[in-house]
Amino acid sequence: MxxxxxxxxxxxxxxxxxxxxxxxxxxxxxxxxxxxxxxxxxxxxxxxxxxxxxxxxxxxxxxxxxxxxxxxxxxxxxxxxxxxxxxxxxxxxxxxxxxxxxxxxxxxxxxxxxxxxxxxxxxxxxxxxxxxxxxxxxxxxxxxxxxxxxxxxxxxxxxxxxxxxxxxxxxxxxxxxxxxxxxxxxxxxxxxxxxxxxxxWAYIEAENVPLPDIYYAHERDVFLRDGMLLTPGPWGGPRDGETLERKTVRYRTVGDGSCTGAVESDASDVRTVIAEITVSRLTERGATRADDRLSEAxxxxxxxxxxx
CATH class of the missing domain: 3.40.50.620 (HUPs)
Known part of the structure; x- marks a missing residue:
C-alpha cells in the first residue's frame, strides 16, 4: 500500500x-x-x-x-x-x-x-x-x-x-x-x-453496505457451551447442565448455527461495532467458530x- x-x-x-x-x-x-x-x-x-x-x-x-x-x-x-x-x-x-x-x-x-x-x-x-x-x-x-x-x-x-x-x-x-x-x-x-x-467494517460504513441485523446488538436466548454462546435451533438446544438465558449479543461471523457463537455486546451500529473490534484481541473466527477449535490445523x- x-x-x-x-x-x-x-x-x-x-x-x-x-x-x-x-x-x-x-x-x-x-x-x-x-x-x-x-x-x-x-x-x-x-x-x-x-x-x-x-x-x-x-x-x-x-x-x-x-x-x-x-x-x-x-x-x-x-x-x-x-x-x-x-x-x-x-x-x-x-x-x-x-x-x-x-x-x-x-x-x-x-x-x-x-x-x-x-x-x-x-x-x-x-x-x-x-x-x-x-x-x-x-x-x-x-x-x-x-x-x-x-x-x-x-x-x-x-x-x-x-x-x-x-x-x-x-x-x-x-x-x-x-x-x-x-x-x-x-x-x-x-x-x-x-x-x-x-x-x-470501515468499508461497510463508507459504502453503506447492508447486512443482516444480527451483526448488531439484539436480545437473544443463548446458552453457554465450551466457552461459546450458542442459540437454540434445528441443531438442538441446551443439553443437560446448560442454562438458557436472555442476553444482549451480536454475531461477528455467521454460519452453521451449531458451531457459530454470539458475543455479548451493546454495539448497535457500525460505529460502535468498529470501536468494539478495534480493541479486540481475537479474530472473529477465533472468537466464535467452534469448528476451528477442533485442532491446530x-x-x-x-x-x-x-x-x-
Missing part, C-alpha cells in the same frame, strides 16, 4: 480502503475476463456482502455476469437466509443453492455425531461446482482469519477432487495472477484476501478436502 494517511479521498474512502477496493475490483475484472463460468460464494455474511458489493461495482453499469452460490446446511440462522433472499430478489441476481439436507436425504452424506453440519458443506459444494461447470469461485476469505488462509494465494488452483495442495501455490509477483487449470480443476479466488475485519485440513 502507498497510503500514509487516513484522510478520505473524493469517493469517501480512506486511501487505505481506496487501495484495497481498487485491488479487489482489478481481481474481479480479471476473473470475469479470464474464466467462462465464474461463481461468487454468497452466504449473506458480512464478507460475502462486501464481495458482492465490490463485484457489482467492478462491472457497473452492466448486470453482474456471475452466479451466486450458497451451500445451505439447513442449520443457518434464519435472519441470514432472509437477508440472502432479499439481496437476490432486490438485485435480480442468479443464485444456486445447494441444500445439505438433500445430500443427507439420499444417503450421500450422514449426520455427524456432534450435530454440526459445517464440515458437511464440502461434498455439496464440490458436486455443485462439477454439475454447474463453474471454473472459478470468488470467495470472501481473508488472510487475517486463520493461518491456513494466510498462506493461500489470491488465485488458488484446486485439483479435480476440489483439494488444495499448498505445494502447488503459484507466485503472484507484480499482481500477475495465473488462473490456468487443467480440465476438471477450478480456481478459488480471494479478492479481499488482504483486508482485515476492521477494513471490512482444522481449517487447513478442511481446505485440503475441498472446503473453501
Amino acid at each position: 502507498t497510503a500514509t494517511t487516513d484522510a478520505p479521498d473524493v469517493t469517501g474512502l480512506s486511501p487505505t480502503l481506496a487501495d484495497l477496493e481498487a485491488e479487489a475490483i482489478e481481481i474481479i475484472r480479471e476473473v470475469v475476463a479470464e474464466f467462462d463460468r465464474p461463481a461468487l460464494l454468497f452466504s449473506g455474511g458480512k464478507d460475502s456482502a462486501v464481495l458482492l458489493h465490490l463485484a457489482r461495482k467492478a462491472v457497473w453499469p452492466a448486470p453482474l455476469p456471475i452466479t451466486l452460490l450458497h451451500v445451505d446446511t439447513g442449520h443457518n440462522l434464519p435472519e441470514v437466509l432472509r437477508f440472502r433472499d432479499q439481496v437476490v430478489a432486490d438485485g435480480n441476481l442468479r443464485i444456486e443453492v445447494a441444500h445439505v439436507e438433500e445430500w443427507i436425504a439420499d444417503g450421500r452424506l450422514k449426520e455427524r455425531p456432534d450435530g454440526t453440519r459445517n464440515p458437511l458443506q464440502t461434498v455439496p459444494l464440490l458436486d455443485t461446482i462439477a454439475a454447474q461447470k463453474f471454473d472459478a469461485l470468488l470467495g470472501g476469505a481473508r488472510r487475517d482469519e486463520d493461518r491456513a488462509r494466510a498462506k493461500e494465494r489470491i488465485f488458488s488452483v484446486r485439483d479435480a477432487f476440489g483439494g488444495w495442495d499448498p505445494r502447488r501455490q503459484r507466485p503472484e509477483l507484480w499482481n500477475i495472477y495465473n488462473g490456468r487449470h487443467a480440465p476438471g480443476e477450478h480456481t478459488r479466488v480471494f479478492p479481499i484476501s488482504n483486508w482485515t475485519e476492521l477494513d471490512i 482444522a481449517m487447513e485440513d478442511r481446505k485440503r478436502e475441498g472446503y473453501f
